[in-house]
Amino acid sequence: MPSPKPFAQILCDPTGTTESLFGLIDTALAAGAKSLFLLACDANGFTPEAVDTKLRSVGVPVFGGIFPQIVSGSRTLLRGTIVCGLPVPATVETIERLSDPAQDYLIQTRRLSGRLPKGSSLVTLVDGLSTRISALLESLYEALGSDHPYVGGGAGSLSFVQKPCLFSNSGLLVDCAQITALELPIQVGIEHGWQRFAGPFFVTGAEHNTIHTLDYRPAFEVYREVVEAASGRRFDDTNFFQLAQGYPFGVARLNRTMVVRDPLLREGDSLVCVGEVPPNQMVYILKGDADYLLEASVTCAQTATRSSGRGVLALLFDCISRTLFLMDRFPEELENIGGHLPTGAPLLGALSLGEIADAHRPCLEFFNKTIVLGILSQPERPTV
């Protein structure tokens, strides 16, 4: 029996040049794509000047982002581009000014309610270095609720310099959120595998994504004491992120569950994280164990594949810091995931700055150091 025709046309280019990007776009369009999902590596150095004209000329909806690394099957690319031509249309909406403290995102997200197809799956991408991602997601969930499943992550650069990182028909966007509705069911898995290690600590001073004080002491002072003692390394002679990536924070929730927050950089005695840290809450410092993390990838894939429909495309948003932590064992994570995917559901995705999903979780969350896997499926056709 011949294998069924692939649902999506996935075109991969390892060179990361604009010419290759444009060529893949043209190829996908020529093959009849009704929408384009673009994933590119930060190392490509794509700029608005270089790509905006082409993006504006594309006649079908365009969405996607630039990430530290991207994933195609079992491969990760440090440089390169993936163009995924989808045979279904997409509704792409943008919310701007994602770091503006004066913005009330509920007004904007309520407008989306009438524009998005009912029950559609929302690929939710954000500029991962924006400071009000959690506020946006809170408003998005307030306006749309659990009528839609969500999957996505934070785009951007590991240089932690905010720059245009979201693809759209208007060109590359910065400090924005992009919500793309696909009229396909999706099953989502979310896992991280990080374990409690030190704490609890009370967040006695925090603002958006910056922790100022823990237990009424400078946040970095508390954090350094724990991490330096555990790692045997010192922040004075080690790059902050290299050392901190193994010791994220866990924001405590009821029943010992946690939402992970990745310390990104130090500003004086404060710690800047990927995603907001609410004040007056309890946090732990977590520690990674490669086996636990890899176990989480299996659990995640198992959850995501509980779909009743025919899986046609797997979208992965896996935190870049997991790669940095697992290093040469990271391919195992992709193998764990790939090994559970249904036949005919190719894997593509990004190693992201924060992950977004709501399945089996309270409300919509912005996660760090987490695997979010969504399997898009087509309902089984009834047999005659």
Place this chain on the structure above:
Amino acid sequence: MMTSPMELVSIQYALALLIGQDLEMQSMLRKFLPPALKLLNCRSGHIWLLPCKAPLEAEQPPCYSYPSLKTSLRERFPGLAEHLAHPTATRSAIPSPGEIVNADGNFYHFLPIGSSGLLVLVRDSALAPAHLQALTPVLHRLETACQACLQHTYVEVARAAAERAHKEATQARETAETASKAKSDFLAMISHEIRTPMNGIIGLTDWMLHGELNGTQREHLGMIKSSSHALMEIINEILDFSRIEAGTLTLNRAPFPLRDLFHDIFTPLVVWARKKSLHFHWNIAPDIPEALEGDAGRLRQIMLNLVGNALKFTEIGEVAVSVSLQAPTSAGECTLLFRVSDTGIGISPDKQSLIFEAFKQADSSISRRYGGTGLGLPISAHLIKLMGGALRVESELGQGSTFYFSAPFSLPQRLAPPKDTASQPLPKPQRLLNVLLAEDNAINRLIVQRPLAQAGHTVLVAENGQQAVEVWQAQRPHLILMDIQMPVMDGLEASTLIRARERSEGLPAIPIVALTANSTHADREKCRAAGMEHFISKPMNIRDLLVLLEEIGQTLPL
């Protein structure tokens, strides 16, 4: 997984600090509920507030839901709606505290917000009793915060209502003031329109009385003159009243001799009193300074009104006027007490406050019997108020009345010698002048033109300001008598133009005399600003005009 007491307390602490971050209800709940749901691993939450502890109604929508309900509660959460509608749920204000219902694939947790509301938490699994217990004090705090928000809303609503009422009252007042001003402007305009022909009647009558007449003609002309003056008084009262309403009535200050002024005021009234067989006398205390500084014209008007009323309403007895020092003379100032007493009809106590109101007299029969506009006393009262005093009355019905007021006056350094023009014959001009008369009203032109011509002056005539400028340019008269309100170009504009041309052409300034019916301080200032340095008020006294011409003639170069 079990939650340790430490974690539970920390969650309780975090929840407590999420409460009351705003005084606006929706905003406060929005800052509380979404993060609280995350902390408690809930998928959604719904809050009902029950004012006055009223029971929850079956289909009552929540006042806040996270996420928002896009359909009815029954459509979205049928199990929850069903439970809320169940009689056991509604027999009290809220369902049983801590009740957990498994329906629609959810666990609904019914948590009272004190005694005034309900929180329903929607979870995939049921909360442990310890968790519910930990939430109880938190929700009591939420109740207090909700009450604070409600209180704040009430205050805000009351404040908004007060602001709205204040705004409406201000608008109503402004509307009334605008209407009042429009009325006053109309009255002023009408008064002016009436005064102009009246000036003509009075002037011509005056002029004819200087001519040769038989007895009957003189008597008839005298009656015309008397009636005209009576009519002018009414018009002047209306004009004054309109100025009071418009807030434009002001006082002029100049030195004047009080005793001479009273002599001038009362001499004609003596004749009236004598005709009614009344004893009329006045007394000015000897310690009152000879000269005072104030608005003599307005004091004359007040005394004429008060004494005129006294004479009008007294049939038998006397009318007496007294002036005394109320306060000792201090540095440059004294306060005088004026009293006007009569033995007339008197005013009952309940009508005494009415007589100071415009258009009102003590009794409607009064106006029928005695006439009058009813404006005299309100105007006098207002003028006295402007002077710094207050008009009061003591009276009993049938026992006569005493009107009295006090007013401060400055003491002038010196007093200019009085001009006793009345007793002097019409002055013979020492110098004959070429006079340009700018006046649009033909009768008023005639009133001025004839006596001046008879006195030997040459009168050039212009019918508006523009003609006046042209005649001045062509004939260079000695002086100009300039009416203010004229068509085409008014007197103010014409004077300004003439002064400008004089300056540009290096010409000497021609004396310009303003002929004005409006003689307020502001009107005079406008005339001065336009370059008019002399004033003659309408209706015009021929003698005054000839005297002024004589004075100006003496200042002109030969």
